[in-house]
Amino acid sequence: MIPMRGLWTTARVRAAEERVMARVPAGSLMRRAAFGVATAALELLGGKRRVGLLVGAGNNGGDALWAGYYLRRRGVAVRAVLLAPEKAHAEGLAAFRRVGGRVVDRLGEVDLVVDGIVGLSARGPLRPDAAEHVAHLDAPVLAVDLPSGIDPDTGAITGPAVRAAMTVTFGCLKPVHALADCGEVRLVDIGLGPELAGPDLAELDDAEVGAHWPVPGPQDDKYTQGVTGVAAGSATYPGAAVLATGAALLATSGMVRYAGAAADGVRARWPEAICTGSITDAGRVQSWVAGPGLGTGLSAEAVLRTVLEAGVPVCLDADAITMLANNPDLWDARDPDTPVVLTPHDREYERLAGEVGHDRVAAARRAAEKFRAVVLLKGHVTVVAGPDGRVLVNRASGSWAATAGSGDVLSGLIGALLAARLDPVLAAGCAARLHAVAAERASGGAPIPASALLAAVPDAIRALRSG
Numbered sequence: 155m156i157p158m159r160g161l162w163t164t165a166r167v168r169a170a171e172e173r174v175m176a177r178v179p180a181g182s183l184m185r186r187a188a189f190g191v192a193t194a195a196l197e198l199l200g201g202k203r204r205v206g207l208l209v210g211a212g213n214n215g216g217d218a219l220w221a222g223y224y225l226r227r228r229g230v231a232v233r234a235v236l237l238a239p240e241k242a243h244a245e246g247l248a249a250f251r252r253v254g255g256r257v258v259d260r261l262g263e264v265d266l267v268v269d270g271i272v273g274l275s276a277r278g279p280l281r282p283d284a285a286e287h288v289a290h291l292d293a294p295v296l297a298v299d300l301p302s303g304i305d306p307d308t309g310a311i312t313g314p315a316v317r318a319a320m321t322v323t324f325g326c327l328k329p330v331h332a333l334a335d336c337g338e339v340r341l342v343d344i345g346l347g348p349e350l351a352g353p354d355l356a357e358l359d360d361a362e363v364g365a366h367w368p369v370p371g372p373q374d375d376k377y378t379q380g381v382t383g384v385a386a387g388s389a390t391y392p393g394a395a396v397l398a399t400g401a402a403l404l405a406t407s408g409m410v411r412y413a414g415a416a417a418d419g420v421r422a423r424w425p426e427a428i429c430t431g432s433i434t435d436a437g438r439v440q441s442w443v444a445g446p447g448l449g450t451g452l453s454a455e456a457v458l459r460t461v462l463e464a465g466v467p468v469c470l471d472a473d474a475i476t477m478l479a480n481n482p483d484l485w486d487a488r489d490p491d492t493p494v495v496l497t498p499h500d501r502e503y504e505r506l507a508g509e510v511g512h513d514r515v516a517a518a519r520r521a522a523e524k525f526r527a528v529v530l531l532k533g534h535v536t537v538v539a540g541p542d543g544r545v546l547v548n549r550a551s552g553s554w555a556a557t558a559g560s561g562d563v564l565s566g567l568i569g570a571l572l573a574a575r576l577d578p579v580l581a582a583g584c585a586a587r588l589h590a591v592a593a594e595r596a597s598g599g600a601p602i603p604a605s606a607l608l609a610a611v612p613d614a615i616r617a618l619r620s621g
């Protein structure tokens with residue numbers, strides 16, 4: 155198994171920090187952390203010489219003050235605003251003053267701001283006094299541990315927050331680093347590694363997705379790579395069927411069977427798909443994709459029951475999710491061992507499992523547990539939660555995939571990976587990453603329709619496999 159980029163929640167980080175602190179000299183972790191911040195600051199300054207520190211009430215501010223100390227020793231002019239002067243880190247402040255650091259009321263003109271307002275203990279958005287200082291910044295911001303105002307464990311931004319060009323974090327990555335925009339993220343080793351067990355969340359990087367992507371071996375034929383069944387679309391709206399079938403065809407070399415009322419439209423666009431008008435004639439498949447454009451009437455319910463009874467992994471999207479929300483008895487058709495991947499957007503999620511709320515990871519986990527299914531919650535950050543507690547997250551670099559039909563492509567990709575027998579959490583995670591990369595490559599900075607995203611799938615696979 156290829157290791158993924160792990161992310162640890164604040165409670166776990168604190169527990170690990172405590173164990174490390176018990177066996178190293180007092181203050182040494184902070185100084186290592188601060189030295190890393192100062193090194194990054196020098197790089198961002200690129201020869202400029204004026205740094206401003208925003209210093210909060212805790213150790214995050216202590217890191218900033220010690221970074222100011224190291225920067226002063228390199229001849230940089232450093233001034234600091236203390237947001238809570240009586241609570242500012244005493245040793246850090248003394249060291250900063252000792253080397254000529256100045257404490258001021260306002261930062262004024264500087265070339266770089268170091269955000270040491272709040273770190274792991276952050277709760278809620280920036281408070282008004284801190285928000286006031288942040289609102290007037292012109293210079294780029296280097297965040298200490300995380301951009302202040304963003305929730306460390308959920309990445310939620312519920313009010314004023316720092317926008318960072320770079321974040322220097324310590325020991326390990328925290329959820330915020332994958333769930334929110336932290337600029338470039340750098341990790342400074344402070345020796346937490348041995349104290350950290352498995353991560354709470356993980357992020358797949360491009361090379362990992364490329365390595366997991368199924369490719370045919372010398373012994374493979376169209377059947378051995380898995381046959382994907384697509385039950386989507388309608389005669390009036392064949393688009394969803396065409397997109398989902400196309401995605402399944404482009405994702406792997408396995409065969410694709412389409413079953414439904416859009417058979418003519420699908421056949422015209424994808425002559426290589428085996429098309430039938432009814433799911434009862436579809437033949438054997440190794441996975442089903444059901445839901446996009448399917449409708450929610452009685453015949454659609456019968457289709458949903460058939461795929462849930464088939465005993466092969468299923469990806470359910472769009473109308474399939476609505477049907478399950480309206481009629482939970484439909485779940486009875488499923489053998490408890492049949493893997494199911496649900497791919498709701500927020501409104502579909504709400505129909506199925508209630509409010510998403512600010513903690514999208516917790517929301518995906520809740521639904522995964524409730525339905526004993528893999529839940530892929532769509533969004534700028536896609537969260538994939540497995541019923542076993544595993545969570546994968548993927549943050550898209552832009553929002554170009556937020557367009558009609560884009561979800562149909564995603565479900566086809568997932569279906570093909572399920573047919574290729576990828577673990578369902580991994581199938582959903584790899585498909586989400588590939589989908590985001592295809593959107594980015596197809597877009598190149600301009601809006602694109604879902605068919606262009608689909609057309610970029612082979613290019614995205616090539617890019618991930620070579621990365």
Ligand SMILES: NC(=O)C1=CN([C@@H]2O[C@H](COP(=O)(O)OP(=O)(O)OC[C@H]3O[C@@H](n4cnc5c(N)ncnc54)[C@H](OP(=O)(O)O)[C@@H]3O)[C@@H](O)[C@H]2O)[C@@H](O)CC1
Nearest residue numbers: 171183184212213214272273274275276277278279281299
């Ligand atoms: N432990 C270690 O080994 C190491 C730790 N390290 C560093 O310590 C950091 C954690 O430090 P920490 O725990 O002292 O708290 P920290 O995040 O600075 O918060 C301070 C106070 O701010 C307040 N506050 C809360 N929310 C707020 C908001 N929205 N807006 C404004 N203020 C807000 C709240 O105080 P309150 O005002 O509520 O009393 C809170 O107690 C960690 O991120 C890393 O940088 C590194 O040096 C490596 C070694």
Ligand SMILES: [K+]
Nearest residue numbers: 269272298300
């Ligand atoms: K910070």
